Amino acid sequence: MESIVKYDYKPVLKDPILIEALPGIGNVGKVAGDHLAQLLKAERFAVIYSMNFPAQVIPGEDNVVKMACNELWHAKTPSGQDLVFLKGDYQGSTPEGQFILAQDMLEIMMSYGVSRIITLGGFGTGQIVKERHVYGAVSRIELKDELTDCGVTFLPGEPRAGIVGAAGLLIGLGQMNGIDSFCLMGETSGFFIDHGSAIEILKVLGKMFGIEDLDLKDLEAESQKLAELTDKAAEQMVEKTTDLGYIG
């Protein structure tokens, strides 16, 4: 393993499910994963350092530095299913680095007998979206029924440009190793941090894991703020167009 792994402690896990929630399109996956981890009172048990992250440390508000890293956090669902969240502020800086990191993450998780890999991401449309679907991609076709029941939509062949980075590599490497894997992609313009899209992913995960209260108030407030801003911008554009009409 090329990465350097520092364990806070080594949890005992039964058939854990890995949930990848790293930064990406509209930060949808990160927002959703971080929220679920917090809701389930996840605890950090490992930090992964690598030459494949940017060569820097970031000072906290207390001036204590933190090296660029990814982290593994452990939580249990209400029914007792072990979850491991892959969290962080970085993905690998190069394609080769992303591959090495994904391999290392998988190796760690396979040592824990990982039973399933779920990666979270955004499905960028490049235009303001009102309704936000959660689109899916799977490691084997039999997984689709279960996901459809949880509210996931399947668009043939989408996203055409592929699923890049950790969200793609982890389900690809999972597939290679016979581990059921899928990616949940929240529909988003991709222009802003999209809390509304993260909410839709959370609803899918809530159904999947039997979590009744997702405590979405804060995310909904953030989402509302963004909606108002984009509505206002849209109105102004309409007004301007109307004004121009009068001139005509």
Added chain:
Amino acid sequence: MESIVKYDYKPVLKDPILIEALPGIGNVGKVAGDHLAQLLKAERFAVIYSMNFPAQVIPGEDNVVKMACNELWHAKTPSGQDLVFLKGDYQGSTPEGQFILAQDMLEIMMSYGVSRIITLGGFGTGQIVKERHVYGAVSRIELKDELTDCGVTFLPGEPRAGIVGAAGLLIGLGQMNGIDSFCLMGETSGFFIDHGSAIEILKVLGKMFGIEDLDLKDLEAESQKLAELTDKAAEQMVEKTTDLGYIG
């Protein structure tokens, strides 16, 4: 070996010939190789994954993802010669990665006692071509007579810019290891996927392997479509020029 090789099964092969058919100029090599593999009912026996491919998975029409990879497919010619096709949608992302991948492919094939390496590619002219030669480059001069008999043309020192990527490296590494190797390059503008150029390569391979019916209908139809489009574009340009003439 840096690559990760997953075998569907391990075929028993006698002096197999490797045929490289990866994407390249005008996609000539890929179209020709994929057609021949299908014609000979080739079967996939190995998938090669690597950090040197783009860091992504591509969803199929059934939403099942496929990791960026190369594949090895096995077929027999009518006379019983074992062929192995190197197929895929990717070449290595960097020069170093391409070298490592070519070395790994060769190592696999040498373990099967590879007797010959044929790489397929396009010979880009940068202008619309009517007649499409198949140009050759060889690992040792004695191979030229046989290729000439199969319809291959030899232009001294061409292509001047070299043969890049897998098509070049595999015959170079073949040469280094004493394996007869050559590259067949179909003449092409390089502007479009050139089915017509692939047909000319297939005719050479057909002669070489004693394949009488190459089943070229579909490729010919595709080629015809492109020819009509480019002819129409050319006519319009002539008309415009003529119009301008009238003005004068």
Added chain:
Amino acid sequence: MESIVKYDYKPVLKDPILIEALPGIGNVGKVAGDHLAQLLKAERFAVIYSMNFPAQVIPGEDNVVKMACNELWHAKTPSGQDLVFLKGDYQGSTPEGQFILAQDMLEIMMSYGVSRIITLGGFGTGQIVKERHVYGAVSRIELKDELTDCGVTFLPGEPRAGIVGAAGLLIGLGQMNGIDSFCLMGETSGFFIDHGSAIEILKVLGKMFGIEDLDLKDLEAESQKLAELTDKAAEQMVEKTTDLGYIG
């Protein structure tokens, strides 16, 4: 270790403190570290070569070439504390290279039982500064009191863009290995080699190590020169603005 280390001699060191003084923003860290090393009559004991430095040699005034490298120099403070200066004209050329180099430096220093890591750098403001604070970032919060006593200022969460290169990585890797580490950043415009900012860092280090005479004459002269130049430039801009005023 990927680096090539050539020892002039192997010093016997007791709980040494590493002081990193490589080139960076305003060259503040390098100027400060080189000055202190000279003041304490440091001696070079090791040279580190690496493929991660630029691929070149530099001829000296005597035409003897010097390969791109970093160096370790040993000195003692007046009270007998062993110091090791990390000096040189280069940082690694790539993020991966910087990480590998920092790891190798740390490995060398850990073999000497390094007790503390101090990295020196500039805190770039992008505008001419009159008063130059020395800002700090630490590996653990308990270190802040001592640094405050030596004149260091702490700005919450700054620098927001992180601390890049050796100055960041060495304290990050130090932190990972339980070694007390901090970075001292001299405030600077970042536009010029800033001797004045280096002086402020030296005052902090002087207090820390009980060095009474820092012999700052030369640095002060250099700093004065720069101040005069920038003052003159500022005056001319004021005059021009005034002239324009008359026109109005």
Added chain:
Amino acid sequence: MESIVKYDYKPVLKDPILIEALPGIGNVGKVAGDHLAQLLKAERFAVIYSMNFPAQVIPGEDNVVKMACNELWHAKTPSGQDLVFLKGDYQGSTPEGQFILAQDMLEIMMSYGVSRIITLGGFGTGQIVKERHVYGAVSRIELKDELTDCGVTFLPGEPRAGIVGAAGLLIGLGQMNGIDSFCLMGETSGFFIDHGSAIEILKVLGKMFGIEDLDLKDLEAESQKLAELTDKAAEQMVEKTTDLGYIG
């Protein structure tokens, strides 16, 4: 060793001198080295392949491909001194690759007990040069007298930008390993292949190795051709300037 070395044969060498003659500024080093190798009837004994060269093969006039590589050729001076020429059409594609290649070359040569390393290159001035000095840079100061006697000029601290690539790294790595090493740089505009500059390097090497007839006719003819071209261009510029003068 990362490189792949294929030996034609393994020569028996006594204290051989390595002469590096790879492409560079004005191709001065390559032209000079190739000429001397031919003059002394050098024979190729090894080919070095590497992922650090461009990922391609080049077809010869006979359509036989040649993989990107470097080569080692053996010759003897009139007095029986063994020389090894490092020849080729490529340097490593990246700084890291150049370092690895130089290390591998040195490792090969050290196994032969290399006694001295001479690298040949151009000293680019960026303007048309009439008189072409040969400038030197050395691994230790004691080498300068001998080189001065052979006609080499020493400019303090030049070239300021350093000596990059194989010409620099090989003398740097030589120095690190206690091998007497120096670089001879022929003064050149750097705009064209400069045979005239190569001639000056050859005169130095001729004196050094006691070679009386350097057989410079062909190089002189090439050099003359270039001189006439640049003279004509210069005249035309003068004429134009004069014409403009009349207008005034």
